[in-house]
Amino acid sequence: MTPTPRIGFAKPEPQQRTLGLGVIGLGTVGTGTLKVLAEHQKEIQRRLGCNLQLKVICSRSVHKQDLSWLDKPVKITSDWKKVVGDPEVHIIVELVGVLATARDIAFATMAAGKHLVTANKQLVAQYGVELVERSRTHNVGLGIEACVAGGTPVLHAVREGLAGENFTAVYGILNGTTNYILTEMERRGCSFAEVLAEAQQKGYAEPDPTFDVEGYDASYKIAILAMMCFGQAVKVADIPVQGITRIDQVDFAYAHRLNHTLRLIAGARRRTSNRLEIFVRPMMIPTASRLAGVKGATNGILLVGNKGGNTSITGRGAGGEATGVAVLSDVVQIARSIAAGGSSLTPFGYEDWHPSRIATPDExxxxxxxxxxxxxxxxxxxxxxxxxxxxxxxxxxxxxxxxxxxxxxxxxxxxxxxxxxxxxxxxxxxxxxxxxxxxxxxxxxxxxx
Ligand SMILES: NC(=O)c1ccc[n+]([C@@H]2O[C@H](COP(=O)([O-])OP(=O)(O)OC[C@H]3O[C@@H](n4cnc5c(N)ncnc54)[C@H](OP(=O)(O)O)[C@@H]3O)[C@@H](O)[C@H]2O)c1
CATH class of the missing domain: 3.30.70.260 (ACT domain)
Incomplete structure (x- = not known):
């Protein structure tokens, strides 16, 4: 795909050293983001050298919510279009969770010439290429870090820290719920059904756990991660997905006899044919491997490069404040680019995309x-x-x-x-x-x- 030439973001006037932030969606991540922002405001300001101010927050039920914990009064609205149209807002954080609404917010934000940060993996996996094109057309930034592995900055690591690498494979434990279930089954010798019921009681698993336990959640995340590692426009529908519902305690007993353990692995590998093998499936992994040590709701990613070797990164994959840190890290990066009048953001780390070339599992x-x-x-x-x-x-x-x-x-x-x-x-x-x-x-x- 031919990239649209990039020009610098509109540089703020020296007197305009305040950047306005609007947050749409005040659920787990929205609230977590605002709490972290309130607590880390001074530190963020020191990092930025300019003033980042929360101007407006939005959710449909915002007028019924107790917002007394907010440290400063801000505008509130139940209509996201008012956030997009607010002249004081430069960066919009979209955290509504509903795909169609998130897409509408994202497109409207960019069309209004405003920068977007989103945590919606479905939005980015399905509309990633279009979002990038629109961000170029409208010359705005796009932050997506929170979409994969929540508070673990793997996308920044791939895009910035390892931009000189040529990846041969990436393997991830990208869904905390399934990793919690598998590692509890392993630790306590319980069945899948027992651990799932307990996880639901504790709020670690959704009442309908299908999206997690059948591997769909991880498929959106590996689609994004693979786009980032290999510069190919991966389609989620092309990813074969197998969940963990058939795993039994006895599989752990056999796995241990073979010096292995079981994890739900979302992976992408470059074949010698240059095709990508991409999958989400439970796998036997060596007990000595780095991902075998990733336990509970933690996420872990192993990046395999052909020069730098193996780089692994682990951390919190979900949770309001942990994910809020990732959201704010994108906000900081965009704010820095605006302040510098630059256009250093290339959300997926590639200016020149290739269409995906996915190998069939049969091969x-x-x-x-x-x-x-x-x-x-x-x-x-x-x-x-x-x-x-x-x-x-x-x-x-x-x-x-x-x-x-x-x-x-x-x-x-x-x-x-x-x-x-x-x-x-x-x-x-x-x-x-x-x-x-x-x-x-x-x-x-x-x-x-
Ligand atoms: N939870 C996590 O740990 C986590 C981690 C990484 C990424 N994410 C991603 O982050 C996003 C948000 O997740 P979440 O867990 O915070 O979701 P959530 O708790 O369900 O919150 C969604 C929020 O959006 C608001 N909302 C929904 N439709 C709206 C609309 N039309 N206009 C304005 N506000 C609207 C909802 O409030 P009203 O009903 O009052 O409108 C609610 O405040 C999702 O894309 C999710 O995949 C979540």
Whole structure:
């Protein structure tokens, strides 16, 4: 895609050393952002050398809210268009969560020549290329740090700190809810359902957890991260997604026997063909790998570069104030650019985008963990092995935990690296075997440091 030439942001007059901020959306992140801003105002001012002032806040129910905790009086409105139209506002922070509204706010903000900061991963994953084009057309800044890994500044690290690197892969634990569930299952030997129910009670998981546990949340985040690492316009719909609902305690028992553990990994890898392999799936990862140490609701990202090697970054992936720090970091960066009259912001780190070239999962060559739960009877192993052999899949090992119920007997096969298309075909046949008590579970072994 040919980039629109960039020109500098309108430089404020020397007497205009105050930049006005408008915040739309006063939920978890909106409130967290305002609280951090109130507490860190002086420090931020020292960093900026100009005055950043909150001018207006907005949510539909703002007039019913107790805002006594705000340190200074500000304008309030329930109509986001008034924030966009406010002449005192230069930077707008969009934190409404609803995709269609967020898109309308984003487009209107840019059309009004104002700078935008958003935490909406769906907005950025789906409309990222368009947002960048519009930000160029209207010559405004676009901040997206809070969209991936909440308070962990991975996008800044990729865009700025590692701008000289050529990435070969990025792997992330990008969803705190699923990582909390998996690591609690591992730590306490509980089932998925037990830990999920408890997480919902404590407010760590949504009443409808589908978006998190089925991997969709992580797919938006890896789409953004992959765009940032590889400069390709990745489409979320092209990302194969598998959630964690089928993971059982017994999988951790087998994983440990194999010196591995299980995590929901959102990853993107550059193939030698220059195509991207991109996925969200639970994976067996070596216990010595950096991401194995990422526990609870923490997020972790491992960036693999062909010169600098491995860089990992971990931190808070959600929460009002932690995410508020990421939002404000974007505000600070935009404010610095405005003050300098510059245009240093390239939100995805690339001026020249390539269309995405995604490899199909079939082309992946992976070693896999195959867990079968069967009603025990003679000849089971022979039939499974015959199918695998027919598809030219080599078995590496067969494992069985002792003392399991004969009616629901789990056993595991580890398979040598094979193209996934052969494994998928074999799995279809295995799924039809009459002695299976539940569908087979296939998990790839991740090759990661
Ligand atoms: N929660 C996290 O830890 C986290 C972390 C990283 C990123 N994010 C992202 O940050 C964004 C905000 O998340 P959140 O958790 O803060 O959401 P939230 O708690 O549901 O808050 C959303 C806010 O937007 C307001 N709102 C909704 N529609 C509006 C409209 N048409 N006009 C004005 N205000 C409107 C809501 O209040 P009214 O109903 O009163 O309008 C509410 O104050 C989302 O995109 C989310 O994905 C969240």
């Amino acid at each position: 992946n060559v992976v070693a896999t963990y195959l867990r079968l739960v069967v009603r025990d009877r003679p000849g089971i192993l022979g039939r499974v092995c015959a199918i695998l052999g027919r598809h030219r899949i080599n078995i590496d090992s067969v494992l069985q935990e002792p003392d399991c119920e004969k009616k629901r007997l789990p056993f595991v096969m580890t398979l040598e690296p094979t193209a996934e298309k052969y494994i998928t075909k074999a799995l279809k046949e295995i799924s039809r075997l009459p002695f299976l008590a539940e569908p087979p579970l296939l998990l790839p072994f991740a090759e990661m440091p």
